[in-house]
Amino acid sequence: MDKIEIFYRELITKGGYHLVIEGLLVTILLAVVGLIIGIVIGTLIAILITKEEKNTFERVLCVFFKLYVGFFRGTPIVVQLLFIYFVILPLFGLAGSNALIVAVIIFGLNSGAYVSEIIRGGILSVDSGQNEAARALGLNANSSMRFVVFPQSIKNALPNLGNEFITLLKETSVANYVTVHDLTYAFKTIGSASYEYMVPYFFLALCYLVLVLVASYFVGIYERKLRKSDKR
Secondary structure, eight states: OOHHHHHHIIIIITOHHHHHHHHHHHHHHHHHHHHHHHHHHHHHHHHHHHOSSOOHHHHHHHHHHHHHHHHHHHSOHHHHHHHIIIIIHHHTTOTTOOHHHHHHHHHHHHHHHHHHHHHHHHHHHSOHHHHHHHHHTTOOHHHHIIIIIHHHHHHHHHHHHHHHHHHHHHHGGGGGGGTOOOHHHHHHHHHHHHTOOHHHHHHHHHHHHHHHHHHHHHHHHHHHHHHHHHHO
């Protein structure tokens, strides 16, 4: 039987498309929720690290956050998944935890490390005169950051956040290492059912390519709108 016919039989006749649809939704969920978690964590870290005046507790937190960023930026995401799911969680009696929830959290933590650097770069890109002007008008350091510096830094960082989402979307392909039923898992299952992997993996690559192209298209639209607003 032809390879295409085998793939068609497993995908359509035997209902493999249900796995693909489920895997696609899981992949998008991992990327979207992971980025949201990452933005929350990364923003808090970036604001704390760039804060001019820190008390003792905040300085200790900065050391911890720098170690956290170093770990998640310095190790592959697949190593983080395996290490946390199969080593750290069992140490706390959490072996067999819901793989999807664990994967979402890990992708969020991973994204947070990168987002913190993106937001920090955005904050540092704001002209120091903006902060000085805000302080001259009577705003304290926290108010200056909240109302003047941070809104501008977010605008500067948003294009890079779009690129982070695209990167995260591709990295979700390793979630199946901890038994998450994502897009990669779906096509791997279809291939193992027929012992023919060439065509399923071809379509797997095609699916990720389409997802990335769609995400890149929307990021590009936003960047063009951002450039137009800057010219006004």
